[in-house]
Amino acid sequence: MYGKIKAHLQKELKSLMEAGLYKKERIIVSPQDAEIEVEGGHRVLNFCANNYLGLSNHPSLIRAAREGMDTHGFGMSSVRFICGTQDLHKKLEAGIADFFGTEDTILYAACFDANGGVFEPLFSQEDAIISDSLNHASIIDGVRLCKAQRYRYRNADMEDLEEKLKEAMNQRFRVIVTDGVFSMDGNVAPMDKIDELAGKYDAMVMVDECHSAGVVGKTGRGVTELFNLRGKVDIITGTLGKAFGGAIGGFTTGRKEIIEILRQRSRPYLFSNSLPPAVVNAGIKMFEMMASTHELQDKLHRNTSYFLEKMKSAGFDIKPTRSAIIAVMLYDARLSQEFAARLLDEGIYVIGFYYPVVPKDQARIRLQISAAHEKSHLDKCLQAFEKVGRELGVIIPPAIG
Numbered sequence: 285m286y287g288k289i290k291a292h293l294q295k296e297l298k299s300l301m302e303a304g305l306y307k308k309e310r311i312i313v314s315p316q317d318a319e320i321e322v323e324g325g326h327r328v329l330n331f332c333a334n335n336y337l338g339l340s341n342h343p344s345l346i347r348a349a350r351e352g353m354d355t356h357g358f359g360m361s362s363v364r365f366i367c368g369t370q371d372l373h374k375k376l377e378a379g380i381a382d383f384f385g386t387e388d389t390i391l392y393a394a395c396f397d398a399n400g401g402v403f404e405p406l407f408s409q410e411d412a413i414i415s416d417s418l419n420h421a422s423i424i425d426g427v428r429l430c431k432a433q434r435y436r437y438r439n440a441d442m443e444d445l446e447e448k449l450k451e452a453m454n455q456r457f458r459v460i461v462t463d464g465v466f467s468m469d470g471n472v473a474p475m476d477k478i479d480e481l482a483g484k485y486d487a488m489v490m491v492d493e494c495h496s497a498g499v500v501g502k503t504g505r506g507v508t509e510l511f512n513l514r515g516k517v518d519i520i521t522g523t524l525g526k527a528f529g530g531a532i533g534g535f536t537t538g539r540k541e542i543i544e545i546l547r548q549r550s551r552p553y554l555f556s557n558s559l560p561p562a563v564v565n566a567g568i569k570m571f572e573m574m575a576s577t578h579e580l581q582d583k584l585h586r587n588t589s590y591f592l593e594k595m596k597s598a599g600f601d602i603k604p605t606r607s608a609i610i611a612v613m614l615y616d617a618r619l620s621q622e623f624a625a626r627l628l629d630e631g632i633y634v635i636g637f638y639y640p641v642v643p644k645d646q647a648r649i650r651l652q653i654s655a656a657h658e659k660s661h662l663d664k665c666l667q668a669f670e671k672v673g674r675e676l677g678v679i680i681p682p683a684i685g
């Protein structure tokens with residue numbers, strides 16, 4: 285009988301709408317790109333995709349995807365260990381390990397699954413997982429599926445982390461878990477300090493590179509490049525759904541024995557379907573591109589510093605960032621929504637975030653810069669920000685004379 289729960293769900297939905305927390309989906313009718321067409325025929329500049337390298341609609345990847353289907357078919361109809369492993373999967377796993385300088389890689393359907401399936405096979409009651417308070421939902425869920433003792437330290441707060449490590453000294457194994465780049469601020473985890481504390485307190489380190497891989501570091505190798513820790517982080521998880529082409533797919537890469545155990549025991553790997561050949565072959569192509577040039581990273585870094593400088597000199601309040609995420613602080617929830625709506629009228633697509641996605645009174649507009657953005661796109665966005673910023677009294681017009 286659906287009757288009673290139906291009424292209950294209708295009430296829940298109504299209260300979400302009344303609280304302004306109901307998520308609506310905007311319909312895009314073009315490929316993902318710097319410029320997109322939304323339903324109704326409007327073309328807007330996109331500043332809110334995770335398309336950091338502009339690869340989501342890249343001709344070489346589309347070609348590789350087609351070739352993957354021509355030579356290896358459409359779907360696998362199997363999990364990896366039954367009859368779902370092709371040569372392509374092994375090649376992509378090797379390509380990912382080369383990219384990060386790790387020993388081995390295991391693919392998942394998404395990074396949500398990589399994080400969901402990494403803790404339970406490795407840690408039990410006697411162990412400690414020490415996790416940053418701003419870690420991604422998939423890490424939180426993964427930790428919940430495992431019986432290890434849980435510790436939480438304040439975002440990137442190394443004193444607090446050290447406290448928690450001391451508290452966990454009686455446990456058998458300790459692992460420090462952090463996002464590489466935190467998605468709402470754009471700040472980078474202090475991996476150098478984390479590595480130091482891990483050494484001092486005999487802990488392993490796991491980093492989720494979803495927003496940092498491809499983006500951070502001179503050649504885009506992520507936080508291990510930025511902090512000179514290549515090959516030193518025990519577990520790295522990441523996604524093919526952001527900088528790396530934006531389709532779907534996740535991975536865990538790191539120490540050989542860890543990856544081997546995951547192949548034996550990680551539930552999302554054992555009980556969920558293999559990635560399809562189109563996605564895998566495009567992934568192989570993508571990592572070949574990454575190995576041959578870092579032009580896209582150069583452009584992304586140029587774009588980000590240019591945009592950041594201009595926004596700061598226009599008087600906007602920006603969170604300290606070392607990634608391609610730029611959080612323009614507005615503090616007030618209503619203002620963030622009004623600001624984003626006016627930007628859309630100016631042809632700029634961004635999202636205003638407010639509580640509970642970010643802390644109370646910390647509302648903001650989050651911009652994501654891409655290598656697909658040309659200088660004209662950035663300038664159009666800057667002009668729109670300045671116009672709306674002045675109209676809404678967020679920035680003060682420059683004094684005349």
Ligand SMILES: *Cc1c(COP(=O)(O)O)cnc(C)c1O
Nearest residue numbers: 394395396420492494523525534
């Ligand atoms: C996006 C994201 C994920 C999830 O990745 P999917 O491949 O989309 O499942 C996990 N962790 C972090 C930090 C992310 O930003």
